Amino acid sequence: MNIKQKSFYVPYKHGHLHLRQIVPVQADMNKPPILMLHGAMSNGRVFYSESGKGLACYLADANNVVYVLDTQGRGLSEPKLARGFTSGQGEVIREQLPLIQQYILSMHPKANKVHWCAHSWGGVLMASAIARFEHLQQSVASLVTFGTKRRIEVKSLQKWFKVNLVWNNLAPLIAWKSGYLPADKLKMGMDNESRASLRQTIEWVRGQWVDSDDGFDYGSAAKQASWPRSWFIAAKGDKVLGNPADVERMIKECHMQQVDFTLLSKKQGFKHDYDHGGMLTHKDAVEDHFPRVKNWYRSFGH
Numbered sequence: 001m002n003i004k005q006k007s008f009y010v011p012y013k014h015g016h017l018h019l020r021q022i023v024p025v026q027a028d029m030n031k032p033p034i035l036m037l038h039g040a041m042s043n044g045r046v047f048y049s050e051s052g053k054g055l056a057c058y059l060a061d062a063n064n065v066v067y068v069l070d071t072q073g074r075g076l077s078e079p080k081l082a083r084g085f086t087s088g089q090g091e092v093i094r095e096q097l098p099l100i101q102q103y104i105l106s107m108h109p110k111a112n113k114v115h116w117c118a119h120s121w122g123g124v125l126m127a128s129a130i131a132r133f134e135h136l137q138q139s140v141a142s143l144v145t146f147g148t149k150r151r152i153e154v155k156s157l158q159k160w161f162k163v164n165l166v167w168n169n170l171a172p173l174i175a176w177k178s179g180y181l182p183a184d185k186l187k188m189g190m191d192n193e194s195r196a197s198l199r200q201t202i203e204w205v206r207g208q209w210v211d212s213d214d215g216f217d218y219g220s221a222a223k224q225a226s227w228p229r230s231w232f233i234a235a236k237g238d239k240v241l242g243n244p245a246d247v248e249r250m251i252k253e254c255h256m257q258q259v260d261f262t263l264l265s266k267k268q269g270f271k272h273d274y275d276h277g278g279m280l281t282h283k284d285a286v287e288d289h290f291p292r293v294k295n296w297y298r299s300f301g302h
Contacts, residue, residue: 001052003060007076010103017096018076019103020044020068022060030110032141033065034297035100039120039147040201041181041189043075044068046119046280055117055280055290062294065108069100073180074191081192083179088196089125090213097129101139113141115297116228119280120242121201123148123232127254128209130228131221141300143230144293147242147276150250152205154243162240168202209253219253227256231296233289236265236273264289 002025009016036047036056047068048056056066071092073081104114118126123145130136130143152163171188175181175195183189200212209219232251234244244263251259264274271284279285 001061003057015078018070022048022056022066024060024063027065029108032111032113032115033067033104033108034115034117035104036068037118037122037126039122041183041191041193043191044070058286058290064297067104071096073194081180081194085180085194086196088194089200090211092125093128113139115141117144119146120148124150128218131218131225137226140228142228146233146279147238149242149246150204150209152246154245159240171198223255230256230259233262235275235279236263237275241276
């Protein structure tokens with residue numbers, strides 16, 4: 001691979017947000033770059049590795065400039081999650097995404113726009129920020145999501161166990177005791193989750209799309225928003241966390257004008273019925289659907 005990686009540390013509150021830049025050796029800084037956002041109990045490493053694996057590295061090798069964000073407290077962002085950490089998903093939507101968007105645009109003054117790409121709950125946070133802020137509707141070139149849903153309405157034993165029992169009931173108890181959810185130690189995910197984020201995701205998965213911090217109604221804003229061209233990717237083997245039916249429900253809820261939907265399944269001609277993480281991390285993804293993502297960005301013709 002002919003790529004370079006570098007970390008930027010963007011000052012935020014009493015610490016910094018880690019932003020990984022992955023670029024081709026001969027980078028075109030004038031075309032819109034790509035910003036990637038991880039989901040809950042995760043961090044930016046779902047998109048890249050030091051050795052060049054992952055969607056971010058793949059797209060950089062295809063001549064795109066890619067940035068991967070670790071939200072506050074995750075990955076290499078500091079301070080790390082600890083008892084007394086009060087921030088939740090609201091700060092990602094209202095503060096961190098707009099801050100990083102401005103930071104990236106300042107490094108690409110001729111680009112004017114940034115493509116947004118997310119995994120799982122990261123897509124909900126990105127969609128919320130776009131719906132809320134008109135300046136993001138103007139400066140986000142496109143939105144691509146993998147396994148993104150806002151509500152989980154699918155019913156199954158697996159859903160009852162993972163969501164109703166573990167996420168909605170056991171996880172808040174553990175977080176109350178520890179001061180945060182130590183998901184990495186518990187082998188629940190790649191990274192930890194704050195008590196506020198945990199509470200807010202539970203509220204949104206269950207009910208209305210409203211900010212618990214200030215009462216902002218994202219559902220109403222989404223109906224009026226001028227959405228960028230969007231693409232929601234779901235996986236057949238993703239039974240709970242990004243069930244294809246729930247992904248399609250989110251598309252309807254957003255009222256997007258230009259949106260594509262792709263189901264990664266054998267029946268649709270893909271190599272596997274991928275699962276929630278596998279759609280980004282499976283070794284066959286590089287030959288299977290990553291080329292389609294590469295072509296998506298090429299279709300903008302910048």
